[in-house]
Amino acid sequence: MSENRDHVVDELLEAVWTCREDGQVTVDHCLERAHAEVGMSELIAVQDMGLIIIKNHSVEFTEKGVKRAESIIRRHRLAERLMVDVLGLTSEQSEKMACEFEHAIVPEVTNGICTLLGHPKECPHGKPIPPGEDCKSGRIEVTSALRPLSQVPCSERLLRVAYLRTSDHDRLHQLLSLGFSPGVEIRVHQRTPVLVVQVEQSEFALDYEVAGDIYVWFGEENHR
Amino acid sequence: MRGDLLGAGENEKRYRRRRRRRQRLARSVRHNFGRDTILIVGHLKVGKSTLFSWLVGKKQVQFTYPSTGVELSQGFLSTGKYRKLVDAPGIISLNDRSEDAFVIRDLLTRKRVGAVLLVLDAKNLKRGLALAVHLAEFELPLVVALNMVDESAQRGLEVDVKRLSNLLGVPVVETVAVEGRGLSQLKRKMATPRPLRINLEYPDYLSGLASHVASVLEGYPLSARAMAYQLVTGLKRAYEVLDDHVDLDVAEKLSEEIRQQNDSWKTQPDIAITKVANRQAQNIVKKVLKTQGDIRTRFADRIGIWTRRPSTGIPIAIVTLVAVYVFVGWLGATVLVDLLEGKLLGQVFIPWLQGWVDLIPESHLWFRELITGDFGLVTVGIALPLGIVLPVLATFFFAFAVLEDSGYLPRMSLLLDRAMRRIGLNGKGLVPLVMGLSCVTMAVLTTRMLDTKKQRIIATLLLVLTAPCAPLLGVMMVVLADLGLGATILVFGIIFLQVIIVGMAANWLLPGRKQDFMLELPPLRLPKLKNSLSKTAHRLYWFLKEAIPYFIIGTLVLYIFQQVGFLDVIRDASRPVLVKFLGLPKESADLFLMTFVRREAGAALLAQQMQSGLYDGVQAMVALVVMTMMMPCVNTLLVMFKERGIAVGSALLVFVMIYALLLGALMNLVLRAIGVEF
Incomplete structure (x- = not known):
């Protein structure tokens, strides 16, 4: 396969x-x-x-190869850091899990983990972590967190969608079709009686249950 | 999956089904489609229908796609090798499980149309282009209308149309449908649609299978790639098409292969494909979209914000409803009805006609009666729909068209979401219910947009039981105008109370899960007078065409009953129920007879009978409420049985009739007991 x-x-x-x-x-x-x-x-x-x-x-x-290798190494070593720093595993345990993890995460999430961890420079074994674009652009090292859209106050800030957490197939399909895909930037305009969210140039009304399945990066915008 | 559904010996049945379906389809297809047909495809609310109306003018026909309930409109094009234009309903995506999307896929896959007019919202280019990426798999020539460029410009967005046209390989025309801008260019370009230059780039784990399926299906009279797209995506209804056009053993083998692969997939194929198409669309957007700094906040946008915030939105909603009521109830039901029915018909036309009729010799009294009698074809059959119903309906349709065109209704849905949940619906449910104030039959059809069976049943029940359609509403207002504001509030209050009581009870009794509420809010815009007027005219035309025969038939039936003395028999027979139970005069039997034919005809008759002082206030109110709630019109009945099935439909009907009679009796008792008078 x-x-x-x-x-x-x-x-x-x-x-x-x-x-x-x-x-x-x-x-x-x-x-x-x-x-x-x-x-x-x-x-x-x-x-x-x-x-x-x-x-x-x-x-x-080759040039193409370097890019791809850099990305996979970055994911692997960030995953190790996450296991050790946040979840408190030993570096041996983390090594094994990171091998699985590296294949499972998408670029948006990689950068998110990097920001979350405060843009670490080295992995737990002391090897360098290739910097991502966020690190290169000199974004100040911050801690950032994911939040479901249902818990985000309304403001003019742009929030980036991290992932959609739902087991409801129809809901997932509909959200994706409406443009709520990971990486897209959205705004919360209103919270009562339901949420009003802007995606690109469209406004949508969403109930709280649906909005609870949309996870966004919350807080990173403050530090741009 | 499908393999499990087919036991041994099912093949024969399938063959027979296939043949039947083919015959049924062939009939409709010959009429409405063909290689000279262009199909309009686009997301919801991108202005497809407005474009369609501009392109084909007034000559439009509505029809349903065979073996579905999907309504399509067809019109004729005056130039080019394409002669017909078909407008399909808006969709959320091409690969979802809605019936609307199915019909579009079906038409495209079977090559029933020759080309596609894809309508995109320039403000939401990415979403639109994702649809184009999906469409590419259907291998039909295409023209793109980039609509609402005025609104995208206001938002500081500029699309490089030439570049977009080059990237897609198809003509792209900028339009502003509501103003008719860009239409002549669009018409010209529609003569030369081109195949899309892009392809859907399947995710790795699906691409092999997709090309395999496509290669197996090569040579059959359908689009092989479109078929592959649907089968790989996991759209089960695609097998119907496969069965129709492909040898049974081939179809059997393919579905087996897909089923086996399906088990090993981690991500659902339709989700993966949607993601890929989104990404491809994003890449195109990057190349063609320029954003400028200055974004003008339109005044309408600011009002748009006010209308969706509860603190300002609820007062605005109330003001809007009052304004509609004043417009329809006062201007339509009082001023215009007076003018048309009272003055023009009552004082000029009918006396004039009476003069001529009186020339008919006494020996042919039946003929005089037939024309200008109590149930005369002119005095009742024509005067009711034209004099009483038409003016009210004109004002109502106009008000409704303005609300629709302004994009205001979804904002009301949003505000009412929570309240609607109490009665087992959600914000989306507002649309069918409000539609019910226009035409209950259409409204029952739109309950399809609701996602769960429970909601569809509740919405249908509330519609059939409580919603007075526009013609009926209009006549009710004429009647109530005589009784005063108190009676008006009381009657509508009682009906509204039933929405709450029955809705809450049904929500509590019926099983079913809660439904997601996701609704796009289109920007608020100032409706164009011309569009709203032409919409009103179009709807009025269809109403008159459809309703006048019913009025005439109803009148004729009553006339014959009266002539042969059967009317008195019915009046006497229904006396126990009407007179004893509901406290109505015995002549009210005529109303209910007429109501069976058409609801507003009954109410209009009530308005006429009231003029001769047959009813007091309470009786008129009871008659109005019972009439509204007891009997759906013939069309509504048909649609209800078709949509909900015989079992549910019958249950709803029986419930509605009993409930209405009981409520009428209760109303009579209570109002008499507390001595209300109007």
């Missing part, structure tokens, strides 16, 4: 990145370092995707 393949590609890119940090980018090192069951054929497949170049038994990233 292709989802599985993405998984393998990510693992290989991750291995190449860490080998590069150690300065040993031979094919053998890279294969050994990878967390998945992989061999030469997978490595060549990744080369065919235009992500790496294999030359004289050593591996180099």
Whole structure:
């Protein structure tokens, strides 16, 4: 399955990145370092995707490859920090969970975690975390939090949607179709008797139960 | 999934079903569709119908899509190789489970139309373009109308139309439908629709399956990619189309393959596809949308804010309702009715006609009676609808059109959401209920927009029981104008109280879960007089065309009953109920007979009978309430049975009739006991 393949590609890119940090980018090192069951054929497949170049038994990233590897490493190490700092796991436990976690989070959430953790520079093992765009743009390190839309006061502030938490399929589909997708910026105009929310140029009335399923980043705007 | 539904030996049945459906469809399809037809597609409230009206003019026909209840409008285009234009209802998305979306997919997949006119709201380009991305899978040539460019400009948004047209590969025309701007250009471009240059980029885990399904279906007389899109998305009704056009074994194998894959998917395909299309749309928006700094807050926007805040909104709502009441109740029901029925018909036309009729010899008295008698075709059959109903209806339709065009109604829904929940509905339920004050039949049809069965039943019950439709409401106002403001408040108060009592009881009794409330609030705009007037004229035309025959038939029936003496028999027979139970004069039997034919005809007859002093105040009020609540008109009955089914429909009808009689009797007792007089 292709989802599985993405998984393998990510693992290989991750291995190449860490080998590069150690300065040993031979094919053998890279294969050994990878967390998945992989061999030469997978490595060549990744080369065919235009992500790496294999030359004289050593591996180099292409420009596309670096970007993707950087993103996956960033997710992995931020996940580790989250486990250790916030959830209080040991770094060994965190390592294993982070491997799962890194595949599951979308870019919006990655940046959110980064902001939440105050833009950490290193992972619990002391390795550097590649900075995201928010970190580069010099956003002041702050703590930020997710809140359901039903608990957000009304103001002219733009709030970014983090995710939709709902098991109700029809509700999810309808919200997405109306434009409430993760990453979109919305405003809360009114709270009684129901919420009035602006998405792009449309206003919607939502009841509290529906609004409770829309989680937004709350607080980051103060520090922009 | 579907495989489970089909036991052995079901194939034969399916074949027969398929044939029946085909025949039924073929008939309607020949009439209304074809390769020379353009279908209008767009989200809710983007101005599709306004554009449609401008494009085809007054010659419009409404019809329902076979084996669904979806109403479509059709009109003719004067130029180009496309001759017909069909307006479909607005949708939220192309891949949702609503019946409206199904009809649109069905038309496109089976290639029943030749091209699509996609109407987008320029203010909400991203959402509109997401729809375009979905539409790309249906492989039909397309023209895009970028509507409401005036409102988007006010919001500081500017769309690079040329670039957008290049990216999509189709003609894009800027329009302002309410003003008719950009229409001649749109008409020109509609002669040359082009296929979209974009494709839906399926998420990785679906793309293989989608292309596989499409390749299997290549060569059948339907759009292979559209079919693949629907099957992969998990839209079950797509199998109906598959069954109709594809060999059974192929269809069987495909559905099995999809079912197997389905089990291994983590994300629901329709959710994943919606996300992908949104992202693709966002990428296009980035390239074509320019935002300027200066955003003018329109005065209308400020009023828009006032209308949705409870502190200002509730007073505004009350003022609005009073204004509508004054406009319809005073101008329509008093001034115009006086003018038309009292002066023009009563003092000029009918005396003049009477002069001629009196020339008919005494021996043909029956013929005199037929024309100008108690139940004469002219004095009742024509004078009632034209003299009493028409003026009131004209003012009501106009007021309603203004409210509709202004975008005010959803704001009222918002304010009333909580109150509506008490009676088992929510803010959305306001729309059918308010529609019920226009036409109960249409309103019962719109209960489809409600999401749960419980809500649809409650809404239908409240509509059939309590809502006086515009014609009836108008005549009620004529009657009540004679009785005074106190009686008016009392009658409407009693009816309104029933909405609360019956609604709360039904909410408590019927099982069902609570429904989400998500409603788009369109910006408030000043309605264009011309549009509201033409809407009013259109609705009046349909009313007269439909209602006058009923009035004439009703009058004719009463006339014949009177001539053969049957009327007295009925009057005597219904005496126990009407006279004893409800305290009405025995002539009121005529009203109820007429009411069976058409509700406002009964009420109009009441207005006439009242002039001869047959009723006192209490009797008139009881008659009005019972008439309003007891009997839905023939059309409403048909629609109710069709929408709710025979069982629920019959239950509702029996309940409504008994409830109305009991309430009438109670009213009579109480009002007499406390000695109310009007």
